[in-house]
Amino acid sequence: MPSPVWSFFTVAENDNAFAICNACSLRIPRGGKRSSSFNTSNLISHLKSRHRGEEVLKEYEAAAAAASTSSETNAVTKGRKSDVTILQSFEKSRPFARDNEKTKAINGKVMEFIALGDQPFSVVEEPSFRSLLAHLEPRYTLPSRRFFSDVSLPALYDVVATHIHSLIDQNGLHISFTTDIWTSDVSPVSMLSLTAQWLDEDFNLQQAMLHAQECPGSHTAAMICQAFNTMLAHWNITKDQVHVVLRDNARNMIKAMEECGLASLGCVAHTLQLAVNEAVLSQRSIADCVAISRKIVGHFKHSNVATSRLRNLQKQLGMKEARLQQDVATRWNSTFYMLTSLLQQKRALAAYAVDFDLPAFLxxxxxxxxxxxxxxxxxxxxxxxxxxxxxxxxxxxIPSIEALKRLLNKTVATDHGIKTSKSMLLQAVEQRFSHISTESVCFLATVLDPRYKDCFFDQATKKEAMEVLTAKMRSQTENEPEPHEKRTRTDDNNNNTSLQKMYEEILHENATNELNHSQADQQIQAYLSEPTIPRSESPLDYWRSNKIRFPQLALLARKYLSSPCTSVDSERLFSAAANVIDEKRNRLGCEKAEMLLFVKKNLPLVPSPRI
Incomplete structure (x- = not known):
């Protein structure tokens, strides 16, 4: 900071070794010839001796006093900042306390990493993982694996479960479920699943996994029924809220749903698989083709040399490199993919067979x-x-099965050699899906889907569907609570004794029923008279936009369009379960496994912050 004396002097233009006094224009030496020896002592002495008692000296003394005070203040402030910096340095070197908010936040993120990433709890003991966290936050102390398994996981499970409870309580008017039983390949564990989905008031699809609990012993219908009752009770879901349960076609599962008094529907994918297996893949000529195909694919699957040779042939023939797919006997569509991959590589396989041996050939x-x-x-x-x-x-x-049956009824050029299989497949589809036209879950959902309505029914089914739909709407309307009406004091006093009041009640009840019935018919006719929307559009978007126009129909649509048509949700859940209970965690208990699955599937539904 320059000295305040320079407010009263100016450096000489022709020689910077001198300064000119602004008051008397006298040249004052600055203390030497070199800039390193310059000072302000001569300048200050000049003011005190030559301008004593003058205003110039008083101004200088005031400016010098102010500059001295400012300098002292800056020095004190600088010292305080230095002290604060030292305290902060000491504080930053101390580890976080266990109850520190930062510690809790990092613990929560580590738990999410374990659950969402299918990581074993032992990952927190890995030196590389501990080194990573120490580098990112040196003050954080990573707890033990037992802390995450016994404390952090249950805490996160409770947070997620509380949110799912609130979603069900707010919107779960009619809930559809899927269920299945899974047995681990690496552990003597069986699990019973329960997934739920429903439509909220804005016709947004909500999905949640509720259970994947241990299913010990024999999987009898009685055991499954008891497990279902326990699971529903755990979530405070009444049987009136259960719209339908999607299950496989096993007898024990069908009987269990009957004993529970729950509406259930067989998985469409499972039913179609049974039809394909018995009508097509079981045919002798086709079964032989499949057996030979498995041998060919197995040859390349178990030989890296053969795979490399086939890849070179694909390049030489200008074909896209692709591996042959192995099928799974229990999945007919995997057999379809295997045969498709073989057909695509027919030229390469023929070239391979010229120079190398194959275990079999088509x-x-x-x-x-x-x-x-x-x-x-x-x-x-x-x-x-x-x-x-x-x-x-x-x-x-119903629309999909009707379309499939019509396609199988058509005669085309590619029917050569497969007419019998095609005919048997049509018979199997008709037989195994004969019940769907009488399943209210299916035909009411079809009518309430604006992409289909009643276009896929014959006249008899159309009539029946309209009768059931009308009855459902009338029942729904009659069960709605009456709006509260303001009444006079006279009405209150004579509520049970006025004959006139009885007349009014009878007239009101009948008039209301007639009006409700008329409204139901009008809504149905107005809805069906409009053209269907394209199949590429969403029926939920339609009802979101038209729920005010068709209020009673919208309530039924919210119920019947909540139902899936397969138990794929449960199968996907068990695909995740296979990653949770794997060879690294084959001793993981079912309770912990269920918590991990629950968190993995439902955590994305919980808004942040979660813990």
């Missing part, structure tokens, strides 16, 4: 049979995909 007739067979399996595979999508509902079942 004849020209068998190649033709496979190609024709895939033409009837392709729509079945496409239907399975559509039915297994997250947006598929029970409304898609």
């Amino acid at each position: 004849s020209p007739n068998q190649w033709a049979l496979i190609e024709n067979m895939l033409t009837i399996l392709d729509p079945c595979e496409q239907l399975t995909k559509n039915m297994s999508s997250a947006t598929a509902t029970a409304a898609d079942v």
Whole structure:
């Protein structure tokens, strides 16, 4: 900071070794010839001796006093900042306390990492993981694996469960479920699943996993029924709230739902698989083709040399490099994918067989049979995909099966060699899905889907569907609570004794019923008279926009369009379970495994912050 004396002097232009006094214009030496020896002592002495008693000296003394005070203040402030910095340095070197908010936040993120990433609890003991956290936050102390398994996981589970409870309480008027039983390959553990989905008031689809609990002993209908009652009670879900349960076609599961008094529906994908297996894949000529195909794929699957040779041939022939797919005997569509991959690599396989040995090979007739067979399996595979999508509902079942039956009824050029299989597949589909036209879960959902309405019914089914829908709407309207009416004091006093009041009640009841019935019929007729929307559009978007126009129909749509048509949600859950209970965690208890699955599936539904 420059000296205040320079407010009263100016450096000489021709020689900077001198300063000119602004008051008397006298040249005053600055203390030497070099800039390193310059000072302000001569300048101050000049003011005190030459301008004593003058205003100039008084101004200088005032400026000097002010500058001295400012300098002292800056020095004190600088010292305080230095003290604060030292205290902060000491504080930053101290580890976080266990109850520190930062510690809690990091613990929560580590627990989420374990649950969402399918990590074993032992990951917190890995030196590399501990080194990473120490580098990111040196003050954080990573707890033991027992802390995360016994403290952090239950705490996170409770947070998520509380949120799911609130969602069900707020919007779970009618809930649809899926269930299945899974047995681990690496541990003697069986689990019973329960997933739920429903539509909220704005027709947004809500999905949650509720249980994947241990299912010990024999899987009898009585045991499954008892487990279901316990699971529903745990979530305070009454049986009136249960719209339908999607299950497999096992007898014990069907009987269990009957004993529980719950409406249930067989998984469409499972039912279609049974039809394909018994009508197509069980045929001798086709079964032989499948057996040979498995041998060919197995040859390449178990030999890196053979795989490398096939890849080189694909390059030479200008074909896209692709691996042959192995099928799973219990999944017909995996057999479809295997045969498709073989057909795509037919040229490469023929070239391979010229120079190298294959355990088996398909004849020209068998190649033709496979190609024709895939033409009837392709729509079945496409239907399975559509039915297994997250947006598929029970409304898609009848239209999809009707479309498949019509396709199988058509005669085309590719029927050569597979007419019997095609005919048997049609019979199997008709037999196994004969009940869907009488399932209210399916035909009411179809009518309430604006993409289909009643277009896929014959006249008899249309009439029955309209009668059931009308009855449902009238029952729904009659069960709605009466709006509260203001009454005079006279009405209150004579509520039970006025004859006139009885007349009014009878007239009001009958007039209301007639009006409600008329409104129900009008809504149905108005809804059905409008054209269907394209299949690419969402029925939920339609009802979100039209729930005010058709209020009673919208309530029914919210119920019936909540139902899925497959138990794929439970199967996907158990695919995740296979990652939780794997070879690294084959001793993990079912209770902990269920918590991990619950958190993994439902944590994205919980808004942040979670812990």
